[in-house]
Amino acid sequence: MTDELDPHLQDAYTEVLRRNPGELEFHQAVREVLGSLGPVVERHPEYTDAGIITRLCEPERQIVFRVPWVDDAGRVQINRGFRVEFNSALGPYKGGLRFRPTVLAGTVKFLGFEQIFKNALTGLPIGGGKGGSDFDPKGKSPGEVMRFCQSFMTELYRHIGEHTDVPAGDIGVGGREIGYLFGQYKRITNRYESGVLTGKGVTWGGSQVRPEATGYGLVYFAEQVLAHRGTSFDGRRVVVSGSGNVAIHAIAKVHQLGGTVVACSDSGGFVVDEAGIDLDLLRDVKERRRTSLTAYAEERGIEHRTGSVWSVPATVALPCATQNELDAADARLIVDHGCLLVAEGANMPCTPEAVDVLREAGIAFGPGKAANAGGVATSALEMQQNASRDSWSFEHTEARLAEIMRGIHERCLTTADAYGTPGDYVAGANIAGFTQVADAMLALGVI
Known part of the structure; x- marks a missing residue:
């Protein structure tokens, strides 16, 4: 900015x-x-x-630790683990674990800082934290992933708990990894403390809608923004970056609401499918085969392209890949296409320069701390179910998610109005999240 x-x-x-x-x-x-x-x-x-x-701006606690594990060839490998417990004024630390080679202390701190305000915006009693490792699950066997997760949890377990710090998944940490992590926690503690991790399988303490929540929540938020501008997804052409969990479920919800997602991407490039992204094939390629979009392109008989997915014209853009993926040049392409809305499905995917370009052009911009809060909101709903030994239906949980996202949208608008920046979702989200946490910190004294 x-x-x-x-x-x-x-x-x-x-x-x-x-x-x-x-x-x-x-x-x-x-x-x-x-x-x-x-x-x-x-x-x-x-x-x-x-x-x-x-x-x-100063984390309450930062934990860095060694993670030794043995690969399939019998060689000892060493990775570094992180957990940043940033702020607990509103509740136990809450935020995901990211397993990716690029994870550094600064990465985890940026994610944890964002998580404070995102969690506050949900209106649920959860603080902000984040964690992860520079371990890369891509190309590893299930046994290697399991041994790494067990070693990671052997250190992490002493720092977490359902009333202390509740991790979840993030990039590189899905249901498989959460299962291995929870199993090791249970083994070490001799407790079935299901509320200590979220993103669990629905048959062993998990919540319906949790896999879908970030993508669905993003589209629910975007739907509210469009409605505020007197329109909807119906008939809209949409571009989504990424092709992981968030992107897949965002695509699914856009299609349900009458829009057409014509392009998505991964680290190797992007595809343009004018008939609309084939979700069954995309899931098969990315979730079952764990391969690149080149396989999708080959089976659909379309071109696999390199460059920026934002070169594809659309009226709604949903960046769902990773931080700083959409720069000022991409933003100018989006403006030239006559885009109405950019909403962040990933954490901080737009550079500050890109945000400036979008806002100056009058494009509605939904920052990640508001637009992608659906994942952590549903994690908090999972914690509620664990605490009460209950299990809710998919329909009930999705209705709660939609209600929370509508509330976040309304809170952003009313806060922006109250502070003299009407219609500014960035200011509304930042101020609403900050004031809630700041008031709690004042009430708790200097700690």
């Missing part, structure tokens, strides 16, 4: 840069939130008097 910071906020940001050298993604996430808070600290000097901004 290009806006200048209030002096109090600038002091806090300067301290973040000093304390966290080289962690560019974390710097970006902090700067993005602080850029919205000028009107807040002007109206509420008690936040700066109590050091809320500086405290909020």
Whole structure:
């Protein structure tokens, strides 16, 4: 963001840069939130008097540990594990685990910082945290993945609990990995503490709709934005980046609502399927065969392309791959296509420069902390079911998810109006999430 910071906020940001050298993604996430808070600290000097901004930018706890495991050839491998327990003012730390070679301390801190505000926006009693490892499950055998997960949990278990810190999945951590992690936790603790992890299988403590939740929630949020502008998904041409869990379920929900997703991508390129992405084939390629979109292209008889998926014209764009995937040049393509809405399915997929381009062009922009909060919201619903030894139907859980996403949309709009930035979802999300956490921190004293 290009806006200048209030002096109090600038002091806090300067301290973040000093304390966290080289962690560019974390710097970006902090700067993005602080850029919205000028009107807040002007109206509420008690936040700066109590050091809320500086405290909020410093994790309550950071855990880094070694993860040794043995591969199928009998060689010892070493990875690094992370858990950042960022803020527990509203409830136990809550946030996923990411297994990816690019995971570093700064990656986990940026994700954990975003999670604080995302979780607050759900209105549910959960704090913010995140974790992961530089382990890459791609190309590993099931036995190797299991041994890694067991070693990872052998250290992590001492730091988590259903009233302390509740991890879930993220990139590289799906139902298989959650199963191995939960099994090791149960084995070590000798407790069936089902609320300690979310994203579990529905037959052993998991929630209906959890696999679908982030993608579905994204589209429910986008549907509200379009409705606020007097339109809908019906007949809309949509482009989705990514082809993992979030993207697949976003595509499914767009098709249910009458839109057509004509393109999706992965790390090797993208496909354009003018008839609409074939979900059955996409799931087969990405979830069962765990291969690239080249296989999808071959079976559909279409071209597998390289370059930017945002070169494909659409009126709704849903970036669902990874952070900083959509830059200013991509944003200008989106503007030229006459796009109405960009909503983030991934965490911080748009660079600050891209966001500036989109907002200046008058395109509705749904930031990830609001638009992709459906996953963690449904995780919190899973925690409710675990606490009460209950299990809800798919229909009931999806209705709760839709209700939560409508509430987030409304909260963003009303907060933006209250602080003089009507229709600005970025300001609305940042301010609404921040003020809820800040008020709780004030009530709890200097801790």
